[in-house]
Amino acid sequence: MRSRPTLEDIATAVGVSRTSVSNAYNHPEQLSPGLRRKIFTAAAELGYSGPDPKARSLRTQKAGAIGVVLTEHLSYAFEDAASVDFLAGMAEASYGTELALTLIPVGPETPGVDQSARVQRAVVDGFVVYSVAEGDPHLAAALNSGTPLVVCGQPGTTTGAPFVGIDDRTAIKPAAEALIAAGHTDIGILSIRLRSDTPFTGFVNSADLDRAQLHIQRDRIRGALDVFHQAGIHNLPIVASHINDAKSAHNAAAMLLDNHPELTAVLCTTDSMAFGVISVAKERGLSIPEDLSLTGFDGIARALNYGLTTVIQPNKRKGAAAGKLLQQLLDNPLSKIPARTILPTYFAPGTSITSPRIS
Amino acid sequence: MRSRPTLEDIATAVGVSRTSVSNAYNHPEQLSPGLRRKIFTAAAELGYSGPDPKARSLRTQKAGAIGVVLTEHLSYAFEDAASVDFLAGMAEASYGTELALTLIPVGPETPGVDQSARVQRAVVDGFVVYSVAEGDPHLAAALNSGTPLVVCGQPGTTTGAPFVGIDDRTAIKPAAEALIAAGHTDIGILSIRLRSDTPFTGFVNSADLDRAQLHIQRDRIRGALDVFHQAGIHNLPIVASHINDAKSAHNAAAMLLDNHPELTAVLCTTDSMAFGVISVAKERGLSIPEDLSLTGFDGIARALNYGLTTVIQPNKRKGAAAGKLLQQLLDNPLSKIPARTILPTYFAPGTSITSPRIS
DNA sequence: TTGTACGCGTTATCAA
């Protein structure tokens, strides 16, 4: 079996130089139409499909793609509405450019296996790293790759790379304030895990917050605590759930309510956790908000549909902003782009808060 | 500003050959640990981030990625549940491999602009082409690229490439049969466009079917007609809508019902079209199924939730199957893989059919 | 309009 023909093969077949064949594909104006036709004819005959992209990208030092690094499994990214919206935004930002989107699969962290290999080997012109833990090896590899990089969501600091996201600490405050305004004082907090390295579901304290690797969860909790402390409420029970799925959310909610039957309200750092509370409440015959007020965060369709009091964040716009910034960086690596791009969030009052029952 | 150092720079700095530096990264076992350490130290000092992926991929003739070509805008792909599921399946199939997923943005078809450039320039080891029209230029470019290729969904024939999909013509029959079984004889059909090149929304006939570029829609209509003809029902009105969004579905449904007030049932080739009928019915005070029986196709969450009589297709499994097949092809280009992989579909009876009113 | 010469940064092979 013959191997694929190259530019050179076509050149010799037609009896011209490689340059002319190259120009036939890349600079038609520098060529007589007749010769160009002859070259394409010969190419078709020899089964030549045009210049090899791999060779071209070495020569031009351009890959024609930007890498997207997502936490967790890539297939999870397609099941999570927020990351799908984010990708839609990235895709939107890629129109009008010649850039493809290379999704870099991130397997489960197997100790001993170098997880960053895929990032290092990715043929891309730059990276967008989406919502990873501080110290994540893929982030480190991307930072070290020598290509432009934009971090989205988290980690919020310590990377030195341009950041796109929301102000989680401030964004959650309207939800906390709404609970205070309704008169609640016995409030619990439910969040997703703060660390990625050790599986742990249970109560966390402020020292755990200081050690958090996942800045988004940390900042949301801190923002809520800011409000509660200011209202004179201290020592709120906080449960963090390692896994983010319906069953785990249910279990974490049960753990919180079992240990703190006095609670009249629960603030959740994600809508998904709030649905865990809803599921437990249903199980126990508690009605929301009459028996338990509840808030979420994210603004997923299901939450808005339910009427959950929550905070809507602009996932698609995050993707678009990250994409645009990276492109600007690619166009001009020295261009000054903002170190932090903070997008606005929107409080959705919903109907899941009322005053606590007088007991 | 100095340019990025290369393998060679490290080699001269350490005083060894390029080969040894390369081996330090790729074949640690062929190197004394001491030298390896020295090399990495020098690399860190010089700001060398490891072998350049672009050069590596030229040398090894591997890109480390598979290209996914999706119809329509890439951002639309993230808004459509079916293609998101498909991508999730592709992602799932990529675990355990070193392959990234390169999504190739396909802009609007601007006449005169060579749409296939992005496909031709993509640095990938193979392509999965998802649900494009027969004759699509991107498909042609991918076919011509000389790399392995799997076609998913459509076109169902004429490409010569391995195909993964469902048997649309057979799959829709249970929906049509359910209408027949309920006693309907005045049935309309609503589908999405049959051609991609000319915008057209309106009634179509069997000649239009023969000319269809979009095989999925054509086959579903034909499958339904098979059933209806066999039941002695002929000359059913068929409306095809060029655009697939809520408003267009509404308009197409209105067009069908306005011109055929005698209809007691509508068979739709997608769930999204069925919701167009639902929206028109609501507007006119028709209840479903009492005044109008209705069927869909796809099994999107909203349809199942509504209780629509529909056919569920395995989108995620399609992605996984396509990914696996392509990988097999990449591992061994000569391996015999099935020309057609047909996945099973599932009829969801729902509650949107009842017997026609006796008039 | 066409050709020459060089470089892009790496890896495989084989010899030392």
Next chain:
DNA sequence: TTGATAACGCGTACAA
């Protein structure tokens, strides 16, 4: 365990 050499396939000054 280390090194020299030869591809890999192409783009682009520059010269003709």
